[in-house]
Amino acid sequence: MEIAIMGAGMAGLSCATTLEKHGIKPTIFEKRSRVGDRFVNAEATFSILNRPIKDELQYLKENYDINLRPTDMVNKLVIHSKNEIGCIDGPIGYINIRGRHENAYECQLEKQVKSKINFNSTYEYEQLCKEFEYVILATGDGAYACKLGNYRCDLTCTIKGATVEGEFLTNIAHVWFNYDIIPKGYAWLIPFSEKEANLVIAYPDYPSNIKLDVNTIWEMFYNTACRALDENFKITDRFEITRYMMGICDKAIIDNTYFVGNCFGTISPGLGFGQFTSILTGVYSAYDLCNLEKYEKLTKPLFENYNNSINLRRFLENLSDDNIDLITKNLDNKLLDKLVNKITSNESQLEVLKVLTPTMKLWNHYKKVKS
Numbered sequence: 440m441e442i443a444i445m446g447a448g449m450a451g452l453s454c455a456t457t458l459e460k461h462g463i464k465p466t467i468f469e470k471r472s473r474v475g476d477r478f479v480n481a482e483a484t485f486s487i488l489n490r491p492i493k494d495e496l497q498y499l500k501e502n503y504d505i506n507l508r509p510t511d512m513v514n515k516l517v518i519h520s521k522n523e524i525g526c527i528d529g530p531i532g533y534i535n536i537r538g539r540h541e542n543a544y545e546c547q548l549e550k551q552v553k554s555k556i557n558f559n560s561t562y563e564y565e566q567l568c569k570e571f572e573y574v575i576l577a578t579g580d581g582a583y584a585c586k587l588g589n590y591r592c593d594l595t596c597t598i599k600g601a602t603v604e605g606e607f608l609t610n611i612a613h614v615w616f617n618y619d620i621i622p623k624g625y626a627w628l629i630p631f632s633e634k635e636a637n638l639v640i641a642y643p644d645y646p647s648n649i650k651l652d653v654n655t656i657w658e659m660f661y662n663t664a665c666r667a668l669d670e671n672f673k674i675t676d677r678f679e680i681t682r683y684m685m686g687i688c689d690k691a692i693i694d695n696t697y698f699v700g701n702c703f704g705t706i707s708p709g710l711g712f713g714q715f716t717s718i719l720t721g722v723y724s725a726y727d728l729c730n731l732e733k734y735e736k737l738t739k740p741l742f743e744n745y746n747n748s749i750n751l752r753r754f755l756e757n758l759s760d761d762n763i764d765l766i767t768k769n770l771d772n773k774l775l776d777k778l779v780n781k782i783t784s785n786e787s788q789l790e791v792l793k794v795l796t797p798t799m800k801l802w803n804h805y806k807k808v809k810s
C-alpha cells in the first residue's frame with residue numbers, strides 16, 4: 440500500500456510509527472530541513488482536558504507503544520487575573536518541549552520512526568494525491584482542508600512569545616486572564632528548565648481586537664509577568680504567529696485523504712491544547728489504513744470535544760475581569776480548593792468539560808440575549 444504522509448510533526452510521525460508497527464512503510468514528506476526546525480517552545484498537556492483518560496503519556500505508552508518523556512509534571516498551576524492570584528495544586532499534567540531541541544516531542548517521535556523522511560519537500564498535496572494510494576494530511580494547520588471546502592474556521596489568533604531567562608520551578612506553570620491587557624485572550628509562562636521558560640500571549644482576531652497593537656500588548660504583559668514573579672526576565676528568543684487557525688473539518692476522510700492533527704481540528708479553541716489529540720488522530724488514521732478500526736468512528740468523540748471547547752472559549756470571552764477575579768479568588772477558598780484540586784488531579788475521571796458544557800451554553804445564551 441502506497442501511503443504519503445505530508446508533515447513530520449506530532450500527528451504525521453505518530454501515524455508513521457503506528458503504520459510501521461503493523462508492517463506498512465509510509466513515505467514521509469516534510470517541508471522543513473529537519474524535524475522540529477522552528478522556535479523552541481515549552482508546551483503542556485493537562486489531563487483534565489483528556490478525560491476519561493487519566494494520564495495521557497501512560498495511555499499512549501500502554502495502548503499505542505508511543506513513548507514520550509516530558510521535562511516535568513505540572514504540579515501547580517498559578518492563575519493570575521487582573522487583581523487576584525489563585526492556585527490549583529496536584530498532578531495536573533505534563534510540560535514538554537517543542538521545536539529545535541533534542542528533547543522536543545517531535546524529535547522523540549522521529550526516533551521511533553524507521554521510514555525515511557524526505558526533507559525540504561516542495562510537493563503539493565494535489566501531486567501526492569495523484570501519486571499515492573492514500574495521503575495523510577498532517578501539515579499542522581487547516582489551510583488545505585479549507586482549500587478543499589472541508590473546514591469550519593471558528594477563529595484565528597495572534598500569538599506572540601519569547602524564551603526568557605530567570606529562575607523557575609520546572610513543575611509550576613502560570614496562566615493570566617486579564618482582559619484589560621489581553622482582551623478575550625490569555626497568556627502563559629511554561630518553564631522548560633530551571634533557567635528558561637516561554638512567556639506567551641494569545642488573543643482572538645475579532646474585529647474589536649484588530650486595531651490592537653500586538654507589541655504594545657506584549658510589552659504590557661511582559662511587565663505584568665515580571666512584577667508578578669518578581670523577576671526581570673531576560674529575553675533570548677522571540678516568535679510571533681499571525682492568524683493561527685482554530686477550526687475543525689466537516690469530514691475526517693475525503694476520498695483517499697485523511698485529515699489529521701491540526702489539519703483535522705485537534706487544537707482546542709478553549710485553551711489551545713492540541714498535542715495529545717494530534718497524536719491520537721495520527722494513530723487512528725493508521726488504524727484505519729491497517730483495517731483495525733474506522734477513522735470516522737475513532738474521531739467521533741473528538742468532534743464533540745471540539746464543540747465543547749468552543750463553548751468554553753465563548754464562556755471565557757463572556758466573562759468580565761471582575762468575574763474572573765471572583766473565580767480566581769475563590770480557588771484558594773478552602774472548600775473549593777479541595778474540590779478543584781480533586782477534580783483537576785489525574786486521579787479523577789470526571790469529564791469536566793462535558794459536564795460543564797450545558798452550564799456554559801446557558802451562560803453564553805444569557806449573555807447573547809442581554810447584549
Ligand SMILES: Cc1cc2nc3c(=O)[nH]c(=O)nc-3n(C[C@H](O)[C@H](O)[C@H](O)COP(=O)(O)OP(=O)(O)OC[C@H]3O[C@@H](n4cnc5c(N)ncnc54)[C@H](O)[C@@H]3O)c2cc1C
Nearest residue numbers: 446448449450469470482483578579700701712713714717
Ligand atoms: C505557540 C503555541 C503554543 C502551543 N501550546 C500548546 C500547549 O501548551 N499544549 C498543547 O497541547 N498544544 C499546544 N499548542 C498546539 C499544538 O502545538 C498543536 O496542536 C500540535 O503541534 C499540532 O500537531 P500537528 O501534527 O497537527 O502539527 P505540527 O506538529 O505542527 O506538524 C506539522 C508539520 O508539517 C510540516 N509541514 C507544513 N506544511 C507542509 C507541507 N506543505 N509539506 C510538508 N510538510 C509540511 C511542518 O513543518 C511540521 O513539521 C500550541 C501551539 C502554538 C502555536
